[in-house]
Every structure is written in structure tokens, then in C-alpha cells.
Amino acid sequence: MAMKLWNDDRPLTRRVVLGEREMATRGMSLRFATEQIDSMTDWCCFDDSRHLVFVHRAGRLRSMETDLDWGPSGQSLPDVGDMWVVPAGDKCASLVEGSTAEYCEIAIPSHVLGETTLVPRVKHHDPLIHQMVERLHDVADRDDALARLLTDSIGETLRLLITDNYTETPPRRTEYRANVLDSATRSRLIEFLEDSMDSEITLETLAQQAKMSVGNFIKAFRDAFHTTPYQFLLDRRIDRAKTLLLNTQRTVTEIGAMVGFSTPNHFATAFRHRVGVSPSSYRNLI
Known part of the structure; x- marks a missing residue:
């Protein structure tokens, strides 16, 4: 093993x-x-x-x-x-x-x-x-x-x-935001991730959406979603890819690019790691 x-x-x-x-x-x-x-x-x-x-x-x-x-x-x-x-x-x-x-x-x-x-x-x-x-x-x-x-x-x-x-540099106290993602901020983050899935998304960009420093944002995100920002985004990308594989005629390469993977190999590796089979096999199995 x-x-x-x-x-x-x-x-x-x-x-x-x-x-x-x-x-x-x-x-x-x-x-x-x-x-x-x-x-x-x-x-x-x-x-x-x-x-x-x-x-x-x-x-x-x-x-x-x-x-x-x-x-x-x-x-x-x-x-x-x-x-x-x-x-x-x-x-x-x-x-x-x-x-x-x-x-x-x-x-x-x-x-x-x-x-x-x-x-x-x-x-x-x-x-x-x-x-x-x-x-x-x-x-x-x-x-x-x-x-x-x-x-x-x-x-x-x-x-x-x-x-x-x-x-x-952490924000000044007058700009400081509690290290908690409230419901409105969580919804805004999810909407931003869904709309930007085919783009490069950085921790800095997400932290700006929440008006937090990167360090505070990472901790607040884990508390709110029980996972890291990267793993959350990866799960969303894989879920979107599964939907596209089943409901469109797009090629695997096209779908990988549509959900934000930089190369077909990166997409195939991440998909297999999450789902257990390659994107092509998943499309043929269902």
C-alpha cells in the first residue's frame, strides 16, 4: 500500500x-x-x-x-x-x-x-x-x-x-473588521467565486472581498466553511466540471479551462484526486 x-x-x-x-x-x-x-x-x-x-x-x-x-x-x-x-x-x-x-x-x-x-x-x-x-x-x-x-x-x-x-500591514483599528464572516459576506464570497471560477483567484483578492487581512481571512474562512479557501474553491470547480461533463459536449480540455485549471494535466490530476476517476471516465460511467 x-x-x-x-x-x-x-x-x-x-x-x-x-x-x-x-x-x-x-x-x-x-x-x-x-x-x-x-x-x-x-x-x-x-x-x-x-x-x-x-x-x-x-x-x-x-x-x-x-x-x-x-x-x-x-x-x-x-x-x-x-x-x-x-x-x-x-x-x-x-x-x-x-x-x-x-x-x-x-x-x-x-x-x-x-x-x-x-x-x-x-x-x-x-x-x-x-x-x-x-x-x-x-x-x-x-x-x-x-x-x-x-x-x-x-x-x-x-x-x-x-x-x-x-x-x-493589518488595517487600522478604524477600518478593522471582526474576524468573523457574517451571512452577507459569506454569500458575497460564494457569488464572487462562482462568477470568477475561470479566473486566477488569489488569497489577497478574497481577503479584499471580506475587508480583512489575509491572515485573519484564512482563519475566519475556516471557521465559517470548515475548510480552506483553496479547498473550497477546488470543490466548487470540480462540481462545476462534473455538471459540464454530463450536460455539455465540450471537450475535457475546454471544461478544464472553463473551471479555472491552467493545464489539462492539472485538471485531470485534481479531478481524479477528488472523484476517483479521470474526467473522461466519469463522463463515460454516468
């Missing part, structure tokens, strides 16, 4: 770390690690008080299945320079396999980013942050005066890049 994603229902797999080095700069902790992953390996993270940023530095994975509280789940292989941004208090569980993987884990105490909320990201490519991480790696083993100066300067640049590009 194939191993499933960890859900606190089995022991975590053993991590085989071939090498690691750690450093600290500007209130952040960085861990550079090389890990052997030639068998199925759990990558799980959760930290109540620190934001976690993962930057993929090297290595090719054969498979990576991810389950997130706040974003797309499923297969998603990282490229060099891709980032996963996990806000404090959020969970991320992945099951990976390959040969070896090199990555940098950046742990950022919440207070380091000031009065801001970190916005989650999945497989987000950021060449500039990747470059800063590599420059820090180059001086991680040095303790001379120049290395300390470089570490401090690059670390501050990294902190500012994360603050500028991956955080948002």
Missing part, C-alpha cells in the same frame, strides 16, 4: 541529514541542510511563534505531495529558487522522494517583521531571495570581520525583501 501523507496517524519517517550548517542574522535563524530522500520522507513543519520560509537550493525530487492549511495541495515539484512561506501557526505536511535535496530553512520570530502579517506562498519562484540565501551560505563558515559585515548587510536585505514582498 502506498504511503499517505502524515496526518498524525502514524510515526514520522526518519530524516537522513547528510550535512547542515546554521547561522543567525538580523533576528532570523538560517539552516542550510542537505538531506537524503531516496525513500519516502516526511517533511512536516509547524511553529506557533516563528514564520518559516523554505528555499529549494539544489536537487531534483521525483515526487512531492503536499497538504496545506492555506494553499494548493497535491503534487508540486520544486525548482531551484522556489520558496514555501509558512506563517506562524500554520501547518504544512509533505511526502517527498528523490535522491538528495539541498534547502535553506529560514525561521523568523513574528516580532522581527514588525506589525505585519506574513502571506503564505507555495512554490513561489524568487531569484533575488535565492541569491541572498546563496550569498549567506558562502560566508556561513567564516568568522572574520568582513564576513560578519557581509552577513549583517545581506541579512538585513533579506529581511527587508521578505517584509516588502511577503507581508501585509
Whole structure:
């Protein structure tokens, strides 16, 4: 039987770390690690008080299945320079396999980013942050005066890049909205999702509809709908696709595009994961 994603229902797999080095700069902790992953390996993270940023530095994975509280789940292989941004208090569980993987884990105490909320990201490519991480790696083993100066300067640049590009400022108290989605807001969100199903829908766009910060919106949405915004939208897209498969002559590719999937393969994979069969098989079975 194939191993499933960890859900606190089995022991975590053993991590085989071939090498690691750690450093600290500007209130952040960085861990550079090389890990052997030639068998199925759990990558799980959760930290109540620190934001976690993962930057993929090297290595090719054969498979990576991810389950997130706040974003797309499923297969998603990282490229060099891709980032996963996990806000404090959020969970991320992945099951990976390959040969070896090199990555940098950046742990950022919440207070380091000031009065801001970190916005989650999945497989987000950021060449500039990747470059800063590599420059820090180059001086991680040095303790001379120049290395300390470089570490401090690059670390501050990294902190500012994360603050500028991956955080948002909570609304002022006069604009503040309770962290609850009332009936009218829930209806407005559902209507917006139905009308925009064929478009790219971001967490920021949905949070604006509710007049909330992204962090508050994610929590309020889960409380109201008992699922994440992404999973809710995915369910709606699959339900719409099932209706179109049964009641129209549109091709599977056309239907995938109509309900917001970027590629036919993405549509087929998501549909099979949700329904248990491919879109074509579903159309022929009913």
C-alpha cells in the first residue's frame, strides 16, 4: 500500500541529514541542510511563534505531495529558487522522494517583521531571495570581520525583501473588521467565486472581498466553511466540471479551462484526486 501523507496517524519517517550548517542574522535563524530522500520522507513543519520560509537550493525530487492549511495541495515539484512561506501557526505536511535535496530553512520570530502579517506562498519562484540565501551560505563558515559585515548587510536585505514582498500591514483599528464572516459576506464570497471560477483567484483578492487581512481571512474562512479557501474553491470547480461533463459536449480540455485549471494535466490530476476517476471516465460511467 502506498504511503499517505502524515496526518498524525502514524510515526514520522526518519530524516537522513547528510550535512547542515546554521547561522543567525538580523533576528532570523538560517539552516542550510542537505538531506537524503531516496525513500519516502516526511517533511512536516509547524511553529506557533516563528514564520518559516523554505528555499529549494539544489536537487531534483521525483515526487512531492503536499497538504496545506492555506494553499494548493497535491503534487508540486520544486525548482531551484522556489520558496514555501509558512506563517506562524500554520501547518504544512509533505511526502517527498528523490535522491538528495539541498534547502535553506529560514525561521523568523513574528516580532522581527514588525506589525505585519506574513502571506503564505507555495512554490513561489524568487531569484533575488535565492541569491541572498546563496550569498549567506558562502560566508556561513567564516568568522572574520568582513564576513560578519557581509552577513549583517545581506541579512538585513533579506529581511527587508521578505517584509516588502511577503507581508501585509493589518488595517487600522478604524477600518478593522471582526474576524468573523457574517451571512452577507459569506454569500458575497460564494457569488464572487462562482462568477470568477475561470479566473486566477488569489488569497489577497478574497481577503479584499471580506475587508480583512489575509491572515485573519484564512482563519475566519475556516471557521465559517470548515475548510480552506483553496479547498473550497477546488470543490466548487470540480462540481462545476462534473455538471459540464454530463450536460455539455465540450471537450475535457475546454471544461478544464472553463473551471479555472491552467493545464489539462492539472485538471485531470485534481479531478481524479477528488472523484476517483479521470474526467473522461466519469463522463463515460454516468
